[in-house]
Amino acid sequence: MKLVAVASFVLLLSLSLPEALSQQPAVRAHEVPALAVEKYTLPNGLTVLLHEDHKTPVAAVHLWYKVGSKDEKAGRTGFAHLFEHMMFQGSKHHDRDYFEPLEKLGADINGNTTEDRTVYFESVPSNATELALWLEADRMGFLVPAMTPAKLDNQRDVVKNERREAVENVPYGMAEEVMRRAIYPEGHPYRHEVIGSMADLSAASLDDVSAFFRTYYAPDDAILCVAGDIDRAQVKAWVEKAFGPIPKGPAVEHPKPWVPKLDGPKHITQTDRVSLPRAQLVWPTVPSMHPDEPALDVLASVLGGLDKENRLYRALMHDRRLAAEVSAQHPTLNLSGTFEVDLLAPPDGDLDAIVKIAREEIDRLKREGPTPDEVVKSRNGRESGLILGLQSVLTKAETFCLYEAVSGDPLGYRGELDRLFAVTPEDVKRVANQYLTDAFIRLDVIPGPPPERPAEALIERPAPSPFEPTQQARETADSIVMPTVGPPPAFTPPAFERRTLSNGLPVWIVSRRELPIVSFRLVVAAGETSTPEGKEGLGSLAVGLLDGGTKTRTSLQIAGELSEIGASLGLTCALEWSGASVTTLLRHLDRALDVYADAVLNSTFPQDEVDRRKQVRLADLESRRDSADEVAGDVFRSLVFGPKHPYGRPQLGTRATVESVAREDLAAFHEAHFTPTAATLIVVGDVEPDAVTKALEARFGAWKPRPAPPKVVPQPPTDAAAAGAYAVDKAGAAQSVLAVGRLGVERKSPEVPALGLLNAIVGGQFSSRLNMNLREDKGYSYGVSSEFRSLRAPGWFEIRGSVQTAVTRESLVEVRRELADLQGPRPLTDAEIDFARRRTVYGFPSRFETTFDVADQLSAIAAYDLPDDYLATYIRRIEAVAPDAIRKLAGVHLKPEAMTTLIVGDRAAIEPELRKLPDGAAVRFVDEDGKPAAAPGGK
Secondary structure (H helix, E strand, O other): OOHHHHOHHHHOOOOOOOOOHHHOOOOOOOOOOOOOOEEEEOOOOOEEEEEEOOOOOEEEEEEEEOOOHHHOOOOOOOHHHHHHHHOOOOEOOEOOOOHHHHHOOOOEEEEEEOOOOEEEEEEEEHHHHHHHHHHHHHHHHOOHHHOOHHHHHHHHHHHHHHHHHHHHOOOOOOHHHHHHHHHOOOOOOOOOOOOOOHHHHHHOOHHHHHHHHHHHOOHHHEEEEEEEOOOHHHHHHHHHHHHOOOOOOOOOOOOOOOOOOOOOOEEEEEEEOOOOOEEEEEEEOOOOOOOOHHHHHHHHHHHHOOOOOOHHHHHHHHOOOOOOEEEEEOOEOOOOEEEEEEEEOOOOOOHHHHHHHHHHHHHHHHHHOOOHHHHHHHHHHHHHHHHHHOOOHHHHHHHHHHHHHHHOOOOHHHHHHHHHHOOOHHHHHHHHHHHOOOOOEEEEEEEOOOOOOOOOOOOOOOOOOOOOOOOOOOOOOOOOOOOOOOOOOOOOOOOOEEEEOOOOOEEEEEEOOOOOEEEEEEEEOOOHHHOOOOOOOHHHHHHHHHHOEEOOOEHHHHHHHHHHOOOOOEEEEOOOOEEEEEEEEHHHHHHHHHHHHHHHHOEOOOHHHHHHHHHHHHHHHHHHOOOHHHHHHHHHHHHHHOOOOOOOOOOOOOHHHHHHOOHHHHHHHHHHHOOHHHEEEEEEEOOOHHHHHHHHHHHHOOOOOOOOOOOOOOOOOOOOOOOEEEEEEOOOOOEEEEEEEEEOOEOOOOOHHHHHHHHHHHHHOOOOHHHHHHHHHOOOEEEEEEEEEOEOOOOEEEEEEEEEHHHHHHHHHHHHHHHHHOOOOOOOOHHHHHHHHHHHHHHHHHHHOOHHHHHHHHHHHHHOOOOOOOOOOHHHHHHHOOHHHHHHHHHHHOOHHHOEEEEEEOHHHHHHHHOOOOOHHHOEEEOOOOOEOOOHHHO
8 A cells, every 4th residue: 555645746745744863762653633534335335435624615526446457358458447538428317528517616527547446536616515426426327328339439539549648659658568568477457557458449349348337337346435515414415315226236356466476587678769768677565455565665765765865866866976867666556566666867878887786775775774764754754745635635535535445444544654653674674685586577768769559450359258237226306407506605715914024034824723734935036037048947956956955964964854854845946936845744843944944045056966966957858858748848938939038948958058057156046036035935834923933033034135136027029930830850759749829918917817717718628629629529639728828928828739640730720720710600608608717716715725725826926926815806806807808818819820830740740741731831840949950861
């Protein structure tokens, strides 16, 4: 079991903190709360979990089916994931797109499939809880009558596009399939990818997927959790009404644990269009909840965890600058687990030398075991990550379902932490010797031709096995009527209290007392656009080096002290602002602030750290060129703004500019821009304003104010790129990436609210015109979206999506047609505008669930000098936008003839078709830096 799986999006930010190691000679019990969860079972076998959390008017509905790719039969791989998509296509009493009734209420809606389970979830305004439950029940009980061959064909195309985008068109994307076949024997349920094979997807019939549904989608094979701003008695009545009539399913026997045995080491080499060689070392271990799992988790953390004190980082990146990235992890599933070490080399790096040193570090751990300090740091970080994840009702619902599924106890996370906190250095040494043997798989991916993509032709399938179908759920008067939703729940965004330190540093404080957590974020009004021309990448390097060392702490000491309390620094450098963050459990506030303030104020930019980070950045730049999507983002901005405008320059720099950055440049950037006169310190959490201000004064009060450089960005040249089409050759690409757009508006423009609603209709929501056309109607893409990016100077509007190579031209024609129709045969309707407005208004409270969410909202106010009442008046501004104003702006900003178009794809495949466009003769091929490209063959 992995706590990381509970809230991975939080763990990247998370920073927890137990007592100093010197104060912990004995094992300390963890402090993760036992939240109140009511558990009961309906007569049909549905397990129901209820939890109340009233801090925001938001509720989460999470439905967990105990079926995943492990339950698929030979010749039917990908069915579990394909069926996940089918569940969004409508059911008998709502035979329309599933997103429509919830998306217009600002809901967060999705589903996902793994080897072991398929989940569906919605985070909705609390007064839409009954609607969410009704929709989930209708597709559990009445999906089959609404299934059609057309829906299956459409979603089959969508899943194929997902595979192309996520597997076949990304660097190293085909490696996982090779590793699975190497580690899992024939017949093992984990041998095939969750997404399935192209051939099996092509061969799937309506009878096949119907039988799969009738077998596995039953209440007695599911767990339902409702968490958030709810009344449990009311929810129980809704659950009984919606799910009670659905009968039990057939008896299902899921696969039993099966840990593969390897006879010895195996070394596999695969080529791909990558710049950085990568080695993966993988050992079979144990299934979830095995007694050895906690010790193996600690071993992975000590060897290659998130903090910079891990053994592999020190050996390969700190003491020797041999690797570009290192990590170790121990993911486990129901049937088996793996211990994985990933080693990324710089361009032309020596993988054998890197692997040799990594193996030496593993052998040293096997001989000596970890130190007590390393064990404590590992468990503290895991404890903290879980507590931080419990801020979100959707994450809480997922956590409860996860532990109910694997342990029969929705609060099983506490027992897992009990076991983790009992792990000793001797336990870690034992499992290292027991599992990290010479029987492992080494998979190298090195630069070269791309791996062959699997054929998509139909194959002859084995005769279908008999399935015992479930009975159709009985209809009741309640089951055929969709519940209505009233006005949005009352909500007032949290106001912040202002304080000012003696040096003039503004402090904004929001008190939230639900959990003993405090988040600090220093926002500085300078980002990558503040770097001088010719030094691109300087800003992000300077901000990233705040944890590189101070007068009294080295980089490893900073990492170590924070790791002891489960914390780390979050360092961000955006285009126009920078942020330095730390989040701590309340009992560690003083210690966290000591390290945080020292890093932010007293960075010395040691030369060895500068050299190390520059090497990593250079490797990152090479790696970005392997990604068609990253290339599209960089080149598109350069075309729209011109290569010399701050918005058009390469945000992370180029090889030449990064190599030119000296330690003195970094120190000068910090000296110029990190000053109280250009900063705001945001505090969100379990604090009393006067007390936390006093604590901050003691650490930041001596920070000397200096005049800050002006926050001025030049106006973009209107002729930076004449409207036209450009293309970048990505030979062999499985898909083409499209980027279509133009200059936009500045952040303070009065047009911003209306443009937000306009964008939602065009490409900013799942049910947008672009996405419904290219994904749901045509099957050209896994998804197309759009965004107005508003900055201090006019920003940009951009449509982005990956499409099948074979329909690149057709996809571009559809994008242009959708834009043209806004002023032609399909102007914006009142219904579309009302939908977008409702989505924004109803969804507003969900922006404030966690301390991170609140800090994000305040960061925008600080970075762009927005008024204090910006959040309090936000809904008023949205409601004031007139429909005709939106239609007028569509004509001003979304003219297809005014757009810059960029295509990143396989030139040999797409150029003949692109030349057939009305402006096809003018398509200009450019390289990955946006400069004119040579003709094929160098002519």
